[in-house]
Amino acid sequence: MPLPRQTTNAREKGSPTPTELPPEVRAEVAPLLAPDEQVRLAVATDMRPDGVYGAAYLVATDRQLLSISPDGGCPKLTCLDLPGITSIEVQELFGSNALKVRTDASGITVALFSKSLVDRFARVPDELAALVRQARPGAPADLIRRSGRWHPAPLRRCETCGQPIPHHLGVCPNCLDKGRLLRRFWGYSLPYWPLVVVSLLILLADTFIGLTPPLLMRTLIDNVFRPAETIAQAAPSPAAAATSIGELRVHLPLLGPTSPAGALLALVLVLLAVHVSRNGLGACRSYLLARLGQLITYDLRLQVYHHLHRLSLNFYNERDTGRIMNSVTQDVGRLQDFLSDGLQELVRDLLTIAIIVSILFYLHAGLAAFVLVPTPLIVAVTLRFGHRLHMIYHRLWRRWASLSSLLADVIPGVRVVKAFAQEEREVRRFDTRSLDLLQGELKAARVRSVFGPAMAFLTSLGTLIIWWVGGRKVLAADLSLGSFVAFTGYMWQFYGPVESLCRLNHRFQHAATSAERVFEVLDTTPDVVDRPHAPPVPRLTGRVEFRNVSFAYEPGKPVLHGVSFSVEPGEMIGLVGHSGAGKSTIINILCRFYDVAEGAVLIDGHDVRDVQLKSLRDQIGVVLQEPFLFNGSVAENIAYGNPAASLEEIVAAAKAANAHEFILNLPEGYDSELGERGVRLSGGERQRVSIARAILRNPRLLILDEATASMDTETEAKIQEALRRLVRGRTTFAIAHRLSTLKNADRLLVIDKGRLAEIGTHDELLAQDGIYARLCRLQTELSRIRAV
Amino acid sequence: MDAEYPLAAELNLLEPRRVRFERDPYDDLVLVTDGRRVAGVRLVRTFPQSAAGRMISVRDAQGAELGLIADLAQLDRRSRELAAAELERLYFVPRIERVLGIEERFHVPTWEVATDRGRRRFEIRSGHRDVQVLGSRILIRDADGNRYEIPDYRRLDRRSQLLIDSQI
Numbered sequence: 001m002p003l004p005r006q007t008t009n010a011r012e013k014g015s016p017t018p019t020e021l022p023p024e025v026r027a028e029v030a031p032l033l034a035p036d037e038q039v040r041l042a043v044a045t046d047m048r049p050d051g052v053y054g055a056a057y058l059v060a061t062d063r064q065l066l067s068i069s070p071d072g073g074c075p076k077l078t079c080l081d082l083p084g085i086t087s088i089e090v091q092e093l094f095g096s097n098a099l100k101v102r103t104d105a106s107g108i109t110v111a112l113f114s115k116s117l118v119d120r121f122a123r124v125p126d127e128l129a130a131l132v133r134q135a136r137p138g139a140p141a142d143l144i145r146r147s148g149r150w151h152p153a154p155l156r157r158c159e160t161c162g163q164p165i166p167h168h169l170g171v172c173p174n175c176l177d178k179g180r181l182l183r184r185f186w187g188y189s190l191p192y193w194p195l196v197v198v199s200l201l202i203l204l205a206d207t208f209i210g211l212t213p214p215l216l217m218r219t220l221i222d223n224v225f226r227p228a229e230t231i232a233q234a235a236p237s238p239a240a241a242a243t244s245i246g247e248l249r250v251h252l253p254l255l256g257p258t259s260p261a262g263a264l265l266a267l268v269l270v271l272l273a274v275h276v277s278r279n280g281l282g283a284c285r286s287y288l289l290a291r292l293g294q295l296i297t298y299d300l301r302l303q304v305y306h307h308l309h310r311l312s313l314n315f316y317n318e319r320d321t322g323r324i325m326n327s328v329t330q331d332v333g334r335l336q337d338f339l340s341d342g343l344q345e346l347v348r349d350l351l352t353i354a355i356i357v358s359i360l361f362y363l364h365a366g367l368a369a370f371v372l373v374p375t376p377l378i379v380a381v382t383l384r385f386g387h388r389l390h391m392i393y394h395r396l397w398r399r400w401a402s403l404s405s406l407l408a409d410v411i412p413g414v415r416v417v418k419a420f421a422q423e424e425r426e427v428r429r430f431d432t433r434s435l436d437l438l439q440g441e442l443k444a445a446r447v448r449s450v451f452g453p454a455m456a457f458l459t460s461l462g463t464l465i466i467w468w469v470g471g472r473k474v475l476a477a478d479l480s481l482g483s484f485v486a487f488t489g490y491m492w493q494f495y496g497p498v499e500s501l502c503r504l505n506h507r508f509q510h511a512a513t514s515a516e517r518v519f520e521v522l523d524t525t526p527d528v529v530d531r532p533h534a535p536p537v538p539r540l541t542g543r544v545e546f547r548n549v550s551f552a553y554e555p556g557k558p559v560l561h562g563v564s565f566s567v568e569p570g571e572m573i574g575l576v577g578h579s580g581a582g583k584s585t586i587i588n589i590l591c592r593f594y595d596v597a598e599g600a601v602l603i604d605g606h607d608v609r610d611v612q613l614k615s616l617r618d619q620i621g622v623v624l625q626e627p628f629l630f631n632g633s634v635a636e637n638i639a640y641g642n643p644a645a646s647l648e649e650i651v652a653a654a655k656a657a658n659a660h661e662f663i664l665n666l667p668e669g670y671d672s673e674l675g676e677r678g679v680r681l682s683g684g685e686r687q688r689v690s691i692a693r694a695i696l697r698n699p700r701l702l703i704l705d706e707a708t709a710s711m712d713t714e715t716e717a718k719i720q721e722a723l724r725r726l727v728r729g730r731t732t733f734a735i736a737h738r739l740s741t742l743k744n745a746d747r748l749l750v751i752d753k754g755r756l757a758e759i760g761t762h763d764e765l766l767a768q769d770g771i772y773a774r775l776c777r778l779q780t781e782l783s784r785i786r787a788v
Numbered sequence: 789m790d791a792e793y794p795l796a797a798e799l800n801l802l803e804p805r806r807v808r809f810e811r812d813p814y815d816d817l818v819l820v821t822d823g824r825r826v827a828g829v830r831l832v833r834t835f836p837q838s839a840a841g842r843m844i845s846v847r848d849a850q851g852a853e854l855g856l857i858a859d860l861a862q863l864d865r866r867s868r869e870l871a872a873a874e875l876e877r878l879y880f881v882p883r884i885e886r887v888l889g890i891e892e893r894f895h896v897p898t899w900e901v902a903t904d905r906g907r908r909r910f911e912i913r914s915g916h917r918d919v920q921v922l923g924s925r926i927l928i929r930d931a932d933g934n935r936y937e938i939p940d941y942r943r944l945d946r947r948s949q950l951l952i953d954s955q956i
Contacts, residue, residue, distance in 0.1 A: 053906035107814030
């Protein structure tokens with residue numbers, strides 16, 4: 001019995017359904033099959049037919065369908081002859097999916113599977129249907145039926161490793177190649193290499209100098225104080241001691257023999273120089289590195305924003321606006337913080353640790369080894385507490401968010417709260433969340449208050465060891481007093497960088513995910529691009545032709561099927577159809593927001609893909625249902641598509657759009673600010689501004705997408721009047737649900753389920769008595785109801 | 789003055805004593821009311837979280853509502869069992885009885901649990917969207933959209949509680 005090849009990767013897309021049959025199941029299946037019967041399909045599920053998790057298998061041969069649950073499911077085995085199958089039903093349930101097969105006499109659920117296996121089972125019904133049709137050539141074409149109310153949004157898993165991608169990340173943390181990200185960053189800092197070199201040199205010098213004071217202290221004690229003290233103790237009286245100290249010559253490195261007072265002065269001066277240069281260099285370093293970080297992020301921010309505007313609409317449809325905005329602001333900001341701050345800390349901490357360790361070993365190797373013993377403990381505790389604190393803060397942050405979302409919800413709705421007299425309840429709701437927050441804060445405070453002292457204690461362990469081990473070495477004359485003091489001094493400087501390095505890991509992780517998100521934007525190539533050397537289109541006459549156009553936003557879900565029509569220059573076309581029929585898609589394709597999958601769109605005989613995109617869109621004017629006005633003056637908004645327009649042109653366009661009168665009623669006329677801080681226009685007024693915008697652009701192709709949908713009758717009349725002026729002499733495509741809006745249209749295109757169903761004038765279509773006629777009758781009835 | 793609009797008339801409640809469920813040979817649920825048989829009916833919970841056994845909407849195969857059953861408990865025993873079994877099948881939400889372990893990688897926790905339907909491992913994409921805490925009841929949606937429920941996590945064993953506490 002030849003079995004199909006075993007495939008382990010269940011996530012392969014487009015490949016035949018993978019088959020997996022363990023040997024014991026194969027052994028069980030074998031006796032049930034005729035000698036020449038072949039297994040064509042074998043799928044493992046994760047649920048038995050009785051609804052318990054466990055292994056079960058669906059096997060189809062060229063003759064029969066088997067459902068097997070070897071480890072105790074009930075029923076253990078179901079066999080069905082393929083030719084008898086009359087339907088295959090895919091049931092999408094709330095927490096699982098089921099595959100049910102019917103014959104003339106019975107219906108049997110042959111497989112249950114959890115939502116995790118949806119991908120694996122995606123093609124099973126089709127393959128099964130194909131097998132049934134092979135076994136019974138007369139079987140109907142529509143064997144497959146689907147039912148179920150639950151269509152969960154596709155949850156994302158990484159395509160390479162299968163790791164679920166967390167909502168807040170948006171990128172697979174497992175496949176994040178931090179080395180590659182870092183190398184890519186180098187690319188951004190390369191143009192600034194002199195700045196990089198200088199800042200690194202300063203950083204080096206700064207760190208070195210910062211670590212000298214304990215060494216100076218050691219010289220002061222060993223080379224100056226100790227000799228002086230020894231002599232003083234040997235002298236009979238304090239006066240004699242002072243004299244003999246005055247005559248003493250001590251040795252300082254580099255300076256040679258000097259008097260103790262002179263040596264002291266020299267050391268004080270050196271310490272002064274150390275502090276002055278250290279702080280001076282520190283100031284330079286932090287400015288230069290901040291400058292470097294800011295310059296790099298400035299480049300990056302601009303590049304991201306520039307790229308965002310090159311990307312096609314598709315990109316925006318797949319992502320939410322907040323995420324995109326975050327890429328430009330937050331993610332780039334986080335990178336900047338890491339570049340300016342994190343990276344410099346990293347280098348400085350590593351350098352400090354290396355230098356201190358070498359100095360300690362130079363001073364006394366034996367003691368140094370002892371002193372470093374608590375370090376792993378400190379690292380472990382910092383990491384553990386750090387994680388804990390991070391979790392607590394994250395939870396706290398969520399509670400804050402929940403409190404402010406409550407406020408954002410209730411304060412604007414305060415009219416409703418008062419009208420229903422629910423003030424008390426709202427206060428109680430606030431109190432619950434506020435109490436949650438209080439408890440969270442207290443918990444954070446508890447952990448924080450333990451963390452600080454615990455770390456301080458651990459750090460002091462090092463000093464304890466120095467006192468005990470080092471002290472004994474001093475007593476045994478194995479270690480000089482100066483070295484002992486220097487050890488203590490370095491100990492205090494040592495643990496700071498260690499802790500900070502532990503915390504850096506977290507920051508690095510954050511920066512890496514931010515970088516990945518930013519690069520994800522930068523690496524997306526626009527779907528709609530100009531061909532190389534595409535010529536600009538000349539001034540259009542406005543002839544439009546769709547040739548057998550098919551299109552799908554997502555592969556496998558076609559929205560338009562073979563749509564063909566042609567439109568004469570200056571004609572006004574009304575697009576009619578149910579929501580989701582494909583009207584807006586036709587518009588999107590006409591504007592070349594998307595490229596067609598099959599067929600072609602020709603404007604004045606030019607395929608839209610062969611001409612320069614900008615030159616095409618320059619001749620298209622759009623009026624949308626929800627007109628979008630930018631922050632800025634009325635005049636700026638009218639002249640948005642034509643910033644060079646003169647004052648006369650702007651006013652003329654506003655008059656043509658019936659907007660002039662209401663604009664003059666605004667206190668600042670055409671200079672009135674719109675948007676957040678400015679005046680608020682009504683829907684009809686906004687629409688008229690957007691019509692003026694379209695008129696001013698003087699487009700050859702005009703698109704009205706539900707331009708009057710949400711207006712009252714009087715406003716609509718004003719807008720209709722304005723639109724009549726606008727459409728004159730231009731090829732116009734108008735989408736409207738209210739058919740009365742389309743009474744001026746020369747011809748109507750009726751779109752139904754992605755196909756062009758009817759085309760013709762209002763009267764012709766009424767005479768045809770098809771979809772349009774039915775829609776018309778419905779709307780007449782509706783308006784009669786409204787009129788009552 | 790007009791009488792008040794009778795809100796209750798909107799409901800279309802099925803009279804529990806005149807309603808019966810059966811299963812036909814096609815393993816479909818059949819609603820029998822006043823001698824009328826509707827095959828292939830679907831049940832929909834109107835309050836899947838707060839009242840799973842009440843206000844069950846009964847729909848025909850095309851999805852049109854035939855009526856509501858105020859409380860499954862009012863049906864005769866056989867019908868009640870059939871309806872409950874059908875709902876269990878439609879709303880497959882295993883109850884977690886023990887949490888065996890929670891491992892975390894990249895802030896994506898993987899839970900290993902024992903449920904009333906057997907052992908299961910699943911991943912949680914986002915702790916605050918997918919783990920819903922309603923008092924001591926917890927509703928979970930895993931990374932693939934599967935559902936789980938912990939009716940009262942305070943009654944689980946100590947270790948399970950500690951593990952859950954670290955996640956909510």
